[in-house]
Amino acid sequence: MRTIDWNYEKNDIIMIDQTLLPGRYEIIECKTIESLCEAIKSLRVRGAPALGAAGAFGVALSAQRSSVQSLEGLMKYIKSAGETIIATRPTAVNLSWGVRRTIRAAEDANNIKEARMFTLEEAKAIADEDVEKNRRLGEYGAELLEDGDTVMTHCNAGRLACVDWGTALGVIRSAREEGKDIKVISCETRPLNQGSRITTWELLEDKIPVTLITDSMSGHVMRKGMVDKVIVGADRITQDAVFNKIGTYTHSVIAKEHDIPFYVAAPVSTFDFEHLEDEIEIELRKPDELRFFGNHQIAPLNVEVYNPAFDATPMENVSAIITENGVFYPPFLLDEVRIKI
Amino acid sequence: MRTIDWNYEKNDIIMIDQTLLPGRYEIIECKTIESLCEAIKSLRVRGAPALGAAGAFGVALSAQRSSVQSLEGLMKYIKSAGETIIATRPTAVNLSWGVRRTIRAAEDANNIKEARMFTLEEAKAIADEDVEKNRRLGEYGAELLEDGDTVMTHCNAGRLACVDWGTALGVIRSAREEGKDIKVISCETRPLNQGSRITTWELLEDKIPVTLITDSMSGHVMRKGMVDKVIVGADRITQDAVFNKIGTYTHSVIAKEHDIPFYVAAPVSTFDFEHLEDEIEIELRKPDELRFFGNHQIAPLNVEVYNPAFDATPMENVSAIITENGVFYPPFLLDEVRIKI
Numbered sequence: 162m163r164t165i166d167w168n169y170e171k172n173d174i175i176m177i178d179q180t181l182l183p184g185r186y187e188i189i190e191c192k193t194i195e196s197l198c199e200a201i202k203s204l205r206v207r208g209a210p211a212l213g214a215a216g217a218f219g220v221a222l223s224a225q226r227s228s229v230q231s232l233e234g235l236m237k238y239i240k241s242a243g244e245t246i247i248a249t250r251p252t253a254v255n256l257s258w259g260v261r262r263t264i265r266a267a268e269d270a271n272n273i274k275e276a277r278m279f280t281l282e283e284a285k286a287i288a289d290e291d292v293e294k295n296r297r298l299g300e301y302g303a304e305l306l307e308d309g310d311t312v313m314t315h316c317n318a319g320r321l322a323c324v325d326w327g328t329a330l331g332v333i334r335s336a337r338e339e340g341k342d343i344k345v346i347s348c349e350t351r352p353l354n355q356g357s358r359i360t361t362w363e364l365l366e367d368k369i370p371v372t373l374i375t376d377s378m379s380g381h382v383m384r385k386g387m388v389d390k391v392i393v394g395a396d397r398i399t400q401d402a403v404f405n406k407i408g409t410y411t412h413s414v415i416a417k418e419h420d421i422p423f424y425v426a427a428p429v430s431t432f433d434f435e436h437l438e439d440e441i442e443i444e445l446r447k448p449d450e451l452r453f454f455g456n457h458q459i460a461p462l463n464v465e466v467y468n469p470a471f472d473a474t475p476m477e478n479v480s481a482i483i484t485e486n487g488v489f490y491p492p493f494l495l496d497e498v499r500i501k502i
Numbered sequence: 503m504r505t506i507d508w509n510y511e512k513n514d515i516i517m518i519d520q521t522l523l524p525g526r527y528e529i530i531e532c533k534t535i536e537s538l539c540e541a542i543k544s545l546r547v548r549g550a551p552a553l554g555a556a557g558a559f560g561v562a563l564s565a566q567r568s569s570v571q572s573l574e575g576l577m578k579y580i581k582s583a584g585e586t587i588i589a590t591r592p593t594a595v596n597l598s599w600g601v602r603r604t605i606r607a608a609e610d611a612n613n614i615k616e617a618r619m620f621t622l623e624e625a626k627a628i629a630d631e632d633v634e635k636n637r638r639l640g641e642y643g644a645e646l647l648e649d650g651d652t653v654m655t656h657c658n659a660g661r662l663a664c665v666d667w668g669t670a671l672g673v674i675r676s677a678r679e680e681g682k683d684i685k686v687i688s689c690e691t692r693p694l695n696q697g698s699r700i701t702t703w704e705l706l707e708d709k710i711p712v713t714l715i716t717d718s719m720s721g722h723v724m725r726k727g728m729v730d731k732v733i734v735g736a737d738r739i740t741q742d743a744v745f746n747k748i749g750t751y752t753h754s755v756i757a758k759e760h761d762i763p764f765y766v767a768a769p770v771s772t773f774d775f776e777h778l779e780d781e782i783e784i785e786l787r788k789p790d791e792l793r794f795f796g797n798h799q800i801a802p803l804n805v806e807v808y809n810p811a812f813d814a815t816p817m818e819n820v821s822a823i824i825t826e827n828g829v830f831y832p833p834f835l836l837d838e839v840r841i842k843i
Contacts, residue, residue: 351717351718352716365805372805373807375749377634380754381810384751411718411720411752451690455798456799457795461706467687492769
């Protein structure tokens, strides 16, 4: 099933509980806004595109479940539910975007029944569009991969970060769908191990051959000729740099050293042409992510920790950017990208 | 106290139990060859130079504790004990070297009392020589560091891998002893986290400022100008490459990209001029090191894992090699090194 979806039988939201992976695969149902909010806060669903769908389905759920008798009352109710959902992760741009787009769809309704129908249709459309966009991105990207390639990736830019298919991993899925034999090397992605916990899990589910390595092995495997291409996702693409999970920049330098193509796969919504790298503040995460592994202490409690969530890879290290509107090559001419978008 | 030492009060061996760090600092006593063997097998003591001393003290312990009445009987007894100790980690060259050198010292004895004295003196000499060598290495290396430098290191080439002082960390200790203000960035060193568990612990013990990062952050911190020099240890130095903990090569490429000096600190016993990189087989460790953290599962049980213990850094990425006989610069002329040795 998709990462998150509408359950027509029971009229509620279902999702894969990502906090239990890879140990356990469990589908959870969210019957109330409260349980959806808990799921978002606890990262049972995560990844920008998946959160857009979560927000949208949340608004649809509130419309289905409300017992108010007037359209005006319903609109008030779903707006309030939307605000509650947005407040779970206030900096997640996609979450509020999904909420607001779905509320707007209800504004065309003439009665409660239509409002319920329109919100659900809109949420479903948001989810479908995300899959469709990733499919297009995957097809463009697949042209860059050759039969027999081994692709190294970092973190999880897969279907579990999206509604389905994925961006970096979507490219690999599309290439395999075309009959190309593609293997993957997944970096474990410290400190939160999205590579070992989530990427390897979703690739194995799809029977895509994957080998797990530690992040620091990227140099060794590239030097040994074990990697043909690198594909990573992106959190934000400014005029001059790609912001992505910490470690991405290191891999880009190693790829350059070994003349290995370094591709970024990301929807056009990731582009942020208004800014330069230096204007973006990099989020610092909790020191304890490096001092503990679960309950297991792995460093002195008083050791100073530097734990940036992202790093910036300058454009000169990027071989191409794969989007749902096509593949862009350096020099990444902003006007050209703008027109294509 | 030293990593491992002789306890004159109780006539036995004492060591820091490194398996309990950083959570707990505990000194354990080995009163018998059996308990010493258990300590070596369980990695309560680890690191090539420290194992040399462990083997030597083990032979001394067997001589002290034997109740045989003839010199011939004692020699037979300590040789047998030596073989038992060597068998705990058969590939650890230093362990058997320490055992054999101490047994040889007993061969000059004319009676049991002398045999006991000679083995203990020899073991103590082996430990003292190791400290003295590291001190010399540290002093040579300290000349490469400037007041205010931040040094990045990987794994643990510290006092806990040796009897005392350390190699890479010994250089930092010597520089600080000279009054230079040196700060350290320690990479956590996956998959066994020697950097976060041991390096940070021993630096904090000595009040040396240290910041912990994940291995993949090396690119980011070097790009941001947070690192002035990199110093790592070495497991083996062939004519063309430095073998060290996996991840070292990655850091060397990043350092080169940012024009940051990349130093290797290692005693001359690490040099292996007889071989080239391609002739050395790299040990592959257990896949479960990447699938579990303690008892905590962090990857699918059936995921394929590539887990080399070491990587090779080609000489062109090395700025200098710091030894107890001086600092060598590229081109690393083997004849020059040979003469100096």
